Each structure stands twice: as C-alpha cells, then as structure tokens.
Amino acid sequence: xxxxxxxxxxxxxxxxxxxxxxxxxxxxxxxxxxxxxxxxxxxxxxxxxxxxxxxxxxxxxxxxxxxxxxxxxxxxxxx
Amino acid sequence: xxxxxxxxxxxxxxxxxxxxxxxxxxxxxxxxxxxxxxxxxxxxxxxxxxxxxxxxxxxxxxxxxxxxxxxxxxxxxxxxxxxxxxxxxxxxxxxxxxxxxxxxxxxxxxxxxxxxxxxxxxxxxxxxxxxxxxxxxxxxxxxxxxxxxxxxxxxxxxxxxxxxxxxxxxxxxxxxxxxxxxxxxxxxxxxxxxxxxxxxxxxxxxxxxxxxxxxxxxxxxxxxxxxxx
Numbered sequence: 551x552x553x554x555x556x557x558x559x560x561x562x563x564x565x566x567x568x569x570x571x572x573x574x575x576x577x578x579x580x581x582x583x584x585x586x587x588x589x590x591x592x593x594x595x596x597x598x599x600x601x602x603x604x605x606x607x608x609x610x611x612x613x614x615x616x617x618x619x620x621x622x623x624x625x626x627x628x629x
Numbered sequence: 630x631x632x633x634x635x636x637x638x639x640x641x642x643x644x645x646x647x648x649x650x651x652x653x654x655x656x657x658x659x660x661x662x663x664x665x666x667x668x669x670x671x672x673x674x675x676x677x678x679x680x681x682x683x684x685x686x687x688x689x690x691x692x693x694x695x696x697x698x699x700x701x702x703x704x705x706x707x708x709x710x711x712x713x714x715x716x717x718x719x720x721x722x723x724x725x726x727x728x729x730x731x732x733x734x735x736x737x738x739x740x741x742x743x744x745x746x747x748x749x750x751x752x753x754x755x756x757x758x759x760x761x762x763x764x765x766x767x768x769x770x771x772x773x774x775x776x777x778x779x780x781x782x783x784x785x786x787x788x789x790x791x792x793x794x795x796x797x798x799x800x801x802x803x804x805x806x807x808x809x810x811x812x813x814x815x816x817x818x819x820x821x822x823x824x825x826x827x828x829x830x831x832x833x834x835x836x837x838x839x840x841x842x843x844x845x846x847x848x849x850x851x852x853x854x855x856x857x858x
Binding site: 563615 | 686687690694722723728729730732733734735736737775777778779811
C-alpha cells in the first residue's frame with residue numbers, strides 16, 4: 551500500500567520559514583496572502599496490503615520518527 | 630572522572646569535546662561510534678555538536694534513534710550524567726530526555742558569534758563553578774537553536790529553576806535584542822528535573838584556554854569535576 555504523510559507545525563508554534571515565504575510572495579505581487587505555514591510531505595511504499603494495519607503502522611512511524619509531536623501534527627492518507 | 634563522547638556521522642565538535650574533557654579530567658574520554666552497542670561505565674556521557682546525519686528530517690532526529698542512543702537513555706535513566714552541546718542538545722530533545730524542541734533560528738540565518746550567557750542556576754553539576762547570575766561569554770554556531778516549548782512546559786522549567794543559561798545583554802538582562810535566535814524566554818540551556826542532564830546550544834568547549842580567546846567555558850567543565858569526582 552501507499553501512504554502519504556503530511557507533517558505540519560502545530561498552531562501556536564512560530565514558523566519563520568512560512569513567514570519568509572509570505573514576505574517573498576508579497577514581494578512578487580501576490581496580495582492577500584494572510585498567512586503561510588510550511589511543512590513536510592513524505593510518501594511511503596509499504597508491503598502491507600491491509601489498510602487498517604497500514605494506518606496503525608504509519609501512525610506508529612509518525613509518533614516514533616517521522617514527526618516530532620512536541621511541535622508538529624501529522625495526517626495520513628492510505629491508498 | 631570517567632567520560633565518553635559519542636560520535637555520529639557528521640558530528641564535528643567531537644574532537645573539541647574530547648580535548649576539553651581530557652584537559653580537565655586528565656583522562657582521555659572513551660570515543661564511542663554511534664553503531665557501538667555498549668558504552669563503558671562512565672560518570673559522564675557527552676553528545677557533541679555538529680550536523681549528525683546531515684540534519685535529515687529534523688536536527689538530531691536520526692541520532693536520537695541510533696543504537697548507541699538507547700544506551701545513553703539507559704545511562705540517564707539510572708541517574709547518570711549527560712551533556713548535549715549544540716547538536717547534542719537537539720538530540721537530547723529528540724529523545725525526550727529534555728523537554729521542548731530546537732527550531733530554525735527566527736532570522737533563518739546560521740549564526741556564528743560570541744554571545745553573553747547568564748548563569749540562571751548555579752546549583753547543578755554543570756554550573757556550580759560559576760556564580761549565580763554570572764554573565765559569561767560563549768561562542769554559538771547554529772542554524773536551529775530557537776528553543777520552543779509549550780506554555781505549561783516553559784512555566785514548569787521556570788518554576789523548577791531548570792533554565793541553566795539564558796542569552797543576555799552586556800548588563801545581564803534577558804532582552805529581546807540580546808536573543809540571537811528567537812528562543813522562548815531567551816533560553817540557551819536547560820537541565821533535567823533530576824539535574825543529571827544538561828543541554829545547551831552555545832559551545833563552552835570552544836573557550837577553555839587563552840589561545841582560544843578566553844576561558845569562560847572552563848567553569849562548565851570545572852563544575853563537573855567538583856560534582857562528579
């Protein structure tokens with residue numbers, strides 16, 4: 551199965567890179583960008599064929615390595 | 630005092646740490662490669678600065694999951710002393726041995742300069758050779774030293790006196806302009822609840838003899854001699 555993991559900064563965690571992107575967009579003339587938050591996208595190709603097992607394995611991966619839950623949230627899509 | 634320095638791929642301050650520990654203790658530290666499964670019985674384990682595993686995923690994330698790091702965690706759980714400087718601090722937060730996280734500097738720039746630190750708790754094995762509130766000059770060199778912890782964690786650190794070092798101005802005040810990287814509450818270094826683990830971003834091992842331009846970092850190592858010998 552394939553898993554797609556999005557990792558984003560939690561609300562309340564400052565995102566200086568997001569802020570820099572916002573400034574750069576505004577310098578390019580893109581007005582009306584209220585906020586930018588940047589994150590990570592990770593694709594996994596897994597041998598497991600059961601969606602539920604895949605979901606729980608990937609959640610475990612997110613908690614143990616892929617995200618730092620002190621500052622980040624993760625979301626998982628299974629296909 | 631017996632010591633060990635852990636070396637990860639792309640650690641680059643390990644030699645400085647070894648030289649500092651040898652100078653202070655008179656004994657050469659054990660140098661432990663990250664794939665080694667065992668660490669000899671020591672009084673102190675040091676996690677050095679650098680860019681372990683190329684800072685892939687997050688700074689310190691890979692090193693925190695290295696085989697040897699399990700041994701470091703066991704040593705710390707037994708009450709053994711651990712220091713993490715710069716990347717070592719990032720590794721300690723990634724393992725959960727210290728709370729919070731080190732994020733990209735607010736300016737997004739790699740900052741390499743001397744900074745003033747105030748010793749905010751000198752009642753620890755790593756700071757007892759300094760006076761309470763003493764202002765010292767220590768070099769910093771990092772891209773990701775912006776300390777973050779949520780409000781509750783931050784309050785607990787403050788209430789429990791667990792902030793060892795804070796970035797300050799020349800008169801010792803923790804002002805916004807004295808904060809080089811956006812760290813919450815100007816935090817430069819913290820200790821664990823049991824006071825056996827210290828993490829800090831600036832590099833005391835880079836300022837231990839006059840040839841390096843000063844000796845303000847010496848007190849850090851002398852403290853450990855006082856506490857652990």
